[in-house]
Amino acid sequence: MGINVGGITYFSSEVKFVDIAKQSQEWITQRDDQKSWNTQEHDKIHFNSDGYPTSFPAGVRVAKLVYRGFGEHEETGIYTILWDGEGEIGIKLARFKVLSSRKVGNINPNNPVRNLRLIAPGYEQVYDRFPFHPVFLENLRRYSEIRYMDFYSTNGHGPEPTTWSSRHTVHSHSQAGTEGGALEFMIDLSNRLGANPWFCIPHAADDNYVAQFATLVKNTLRKDLVAYVEYSNEVWNGIFRQSKYSEAKGLALKLDVKPFKAKFKYYNKRSTEVVAIWNRVFGSEADKRVSGVWAWQTGFQDYYKQAVEDLGNRIHTFKNIAITGYFDCQKIADKHAKELPGMSMTEIQRYCKNELPAKEAEFKHYMDLAKAYGVQLVMYEGGPSVMESSALRHFGQSNKATTEKAIAFNKDSHMEESVKDVLNLWNKVVVKDPHTKQGGFFNYFSYTSSPTKYGSWGMLEYTGQDPKTVAKLRGVQHFLTSAYGNAPRGPKCSFIKNGGIAYGCYNKGGYFDCGLTDNSGRTWNKWNVPGRSQGDTLVLDGYNKKKDVVYIRVIDNIGSNNYHIYNTKSHQWSTPVNFIYYTDLAMKEILPPQATGDWTGLNSHFNC
Template sequence: MKVPLLLSFLALGLNFPSLCEAGCPSNCHYNGKCNVRQSTCHCYEGFTGSDCNTACGCNGRGTCLKDNTCKCDEGWIYSGGQCIWDCHCSNGIVIVLMVSDIFTSYSLTIVADTSCLKQCIWDCHCSNGAKCIGPGECGCSQPCKYGDCRNGQCQCWNGYKGVECSQYDPTIMTNNGIKMGMNLGGISYYSSELKFVDIAKQSQEWITQRDGQNSWDTKEHDIIQWTTDGYPASLPDGMRVAKLVYRNFGVHEENGQYAILWDGDGEVSIKLTKYKILSNQKGRMVVELNHLNKGGVLLVVGNINPKNPLRNLRMIAPGYEQIYNRFPFHPVFLENLRRYSELRFMDFYATNGHGPEPTTWSSRYTDTFHTQAGKQGGALEHMIDLSNRLGTNPWFCIPHAADDDYITKFATMVRDKLRPDLKIYVEYSNEVWNGIFRQTKYTREQGMALKLDSRDFKAGLKYYNKRSTEMILLWNKVFGSNAKDRVFGVWAWQTGYQDYYRQAIEDLGTRVQTFRNIAITGYFDCSRVADKHAKELPQMNMTQIQQYCKAELPKKEAEFKHYMDMAKAHGVELAMYEGGPGVMESSAIAHFGQANKATTEKAIAFNKDIHMEESVMDVLKLWNKVVVNDPATKHGGFFNYFSYTSTPSKYGSWGMLEYTGQDPKTVAKFRGVQRFLTSIYSTVPRGPRCSFIKNSAMAYGCYNTAGKFDCGMTDDNGRTWNNFNVPERSPGDTLVLDGYNKKKDLVYIRVTDNLGANTYHVYNLKSQQWTSSTNFLYYTELADRDILPPQSNSNYLGLDSHFNC
């Protein structure tokens, strides 16, 4: 295929004249792109004519043929002059479905009596009598109460079972009773934590660019009128907006075919990376990206139709186009979070320096905003959704400048949308004692304005006590009689200065009873070895460094006991809001980034070394001994590790993982935490005890017999089974059947070891050959429309008669 000239310009990242300057007929009716040299239109697939004003009915879901009909994409049919999902009424009348986005925006054209709409049957050939929910994909016969539908089968959230995912059973949860939480990383275009399958959710804020100017950002945001979801309602002639994604993720990114989708009229292109356009339709472009680098990808938007402006721009990771709205979180991101009973959303919500001030409900980012990065933080809807899926208690950090209306509406949404079995931990901002954060200055300003004290640091302390108490009372009011069982207020102050902590809690006085937990940090820096021995550290071996970690343990135990006694004295429980290894030069944070390169490199190396595995376990065991095992600890006691994923630097090796997709078995910190969890919570399952898939007369499954897992197939409804010989497994491993491809005859089996780490295998039933897979590729293939997922827990159709399910 001859590559249009426009593609050459985009691939090189060059400027080009606007369509208005080029003078294309009727601006191509926004149904194509203008050839800037010839002033002629290159129509999107499915449109024809010199001005692209003639549509052959593909709707962005097919290719226009010479006879002006369409060859529709897989899962779509050509009917009534359009590419549609296969929808017919029982009286034979056709309903044409016009789709701008197949999961969020529908427009029905009724070719006959509108009463047909009530009788419409979505013809996906569903054996369960359900309607289709995507091209060629059957829905579920009953609504999934606590789960999501996938190819006719409810996929239950962690802890729920039954055909409709309506039965709660904590014993099947992979985090049941575990006293270990996790701090999630922030959302940014350069983050190494890939949270969403829609990559655009982690994009940069818009920059502005002009034709004929070489400036990266002309900073003309103020002259643009923006929609409530953060898209330009129109653009001046010659201006474009752009934003980066995937910056610095480099070799960890997924190569393959990305679907770039949008609603409305506008022109979308990409820059900064090599690519190949595989499909160029209106509202949908499929590009092959096989040479991603650290520079990232630049999404560029221009030539917007002010009458129908471009919006809802998405960039879907390879394979997830059909399911991204039902399963928005990347499965590789999810898989190593399943053992934690609590998630702290401090960085996810951009708590440090959260804006604007004051923070009102109307100023927040919703889940439809053009990005989830920025000072407003990720949407509350996403935090609730993630907690629901994983069955993790959310820990919310309310913005420091949030007004009462914001707090009340925040709590109301949580009450209405969070699953009923979860507890809610609520904290006012984060570390308001810490002078490096805006919230500290804010609380001091507010405290001084209210004349709470003549000294600004004491005024800030008193304002923190005042506002955090008011916040919890507002939450309790929203939850009413359920607040006692569900709302757990958290109060926290500076751990390292015990007398300062004492002063703060004394000022709180009887208000301490408003809270259920007081919280501290649990960092260990190995006796400040990187500070006190910065010059010697590069020459030390790992065993020598670990001795400093061992020497610190008595001090950590005394600290934990001190705060545990304080909690009991005030009738509250102790929790940890952040903890983990902190071996780095503190001057990197405290003094404008000053650090010694050789010291930094050795500190990073120690954080990766096998000795760190034992050091992590040592501190976790101390916390468990002093806090978790104390009879006074019932609802508190979480050790909140900081943090899930981040790139090591002179500012610290805070991430348990360095990047999403890293093999956790190779990470010392991960092994230390997981070994601890396995040793303390040995009876908590690491996956389902059984997983089955029924396909007509055949069925496939992984099952537990006498504590041992096997996988196999049956053609007689489970009376006899032919076992597979699953590779790379050890005694005690959990085997999970994740899917069956009904067209390719492939079975997908995941092996989870005693640390919760996975290996991935695909079995070809025709050739009887096994293939090992990578985590990204495995889940990409599982997103295919032809995948049948496992039955929900307890809905085994009698296939479990021989097994301990």
């Protein structure tokens, strides 16, 4: 199972970083004497290579929006604003109280403001070492692959041509924009989670860009992970810039006189070149560490077939062909838009059930194609797409009542079963086929986003949402638990030593307990952890030396977490919300668990 993570924007409900300035918008310009929101005077300002202004004309300032799409779910508390250089930072348009600040007047061109950070509560001591918000990481841990298409702003990636010097780095003033998030963050996230990365190479990237990208991955990605490499995303799809670009390139190179054929012929040419560059960079390691992906339009099988046939022997450059796995319940929101608002959820689900035979036939068709060409079949995007397609195709045109009912169905408990139906179908047709060796990923689209008339794509609506309340997430996680029952939901043991006393959560005979020992683990004083059931995983996350409290998570069979803090002196339990729990764990006085395997004999009585 893989997943697509969302794009980086100031209005996203997916909070990826503890430094939320990384998700801020591009600079806008403003003047003191004008009411205009954006005076569009960027050409009058000099910016350094990281996108920070180094000087201003008189009366001009720059501004940006941060954290605008999180609404009532935002993390409240004390935010810390940090910057290097000399200049004045102002805060507006938010509920806030300044606790302390320093102002140095207008920007100093010899030492301009740069490295601006806006740190979420509690992370000011660790943000540079642990950039990702732990609540964002929490529900990503069960996936074995992460696709970074939106994270890297693949659809319409810019500029054109795309050179290595134009990319965002970890020092850029924002990770938002057409350049996409820094590659270093994608590698870091995959390394932390042990999840294979799926990279989408920008459509206008030159050969040096591709080689430098591959080299950075080769040198810094964990050696046990495989890089899935795809040229751009949905080059066939006319709503994206890369489609028009490839069509124009194909026509200019005289690959075909027909635009639709010139498009896939250029895609075949450039995607082959991109994967070949990766293979050269990785050399003898390429066979184990690089897995090229080729994809075309799933819904038109003949068009897909034409593109594959044009590829010819070049298909052996790739290890995978990819398709989509969306289900729209027989296009119910399009074909039955007027009746949909009056339908019951059970009636709507009947259309989802009736779609399964056609979906199975589609999976089998592409599985047979993969076998015929000796490649693996993977899915680059899949999941529920119950919405009016006219909203995407015709500039937002939709029926309010139909949209509301489609959103309601995406949230309804019936959706849990519908998601499991399609996952089980893919598992039966593709994953369990003897031909499937390294392929078979079902890439859910997507991790987190707010539902709109343009679709309810996010599995979660916002970072920090309780997984138990989300039908789509429950469907995915119940599938993973049933199909891969032996896959751990957390460490089998977690221990912390503090002088002569040690604390731990441990597995014995398939059942978890937590407790403390003062004799190196020979005997344990067990704690009665609240809110746990048979089969739950218990994880010791930290110990606060000053407060004598331990932090314990209870993970249930769908990967949902309950959080507990236990005072070892008063023997009192408290149950904080997820944001507060992780904010406490970020404090510098917290002792973390010992590294796996480095348990100084504390594991001698347990199945660790």
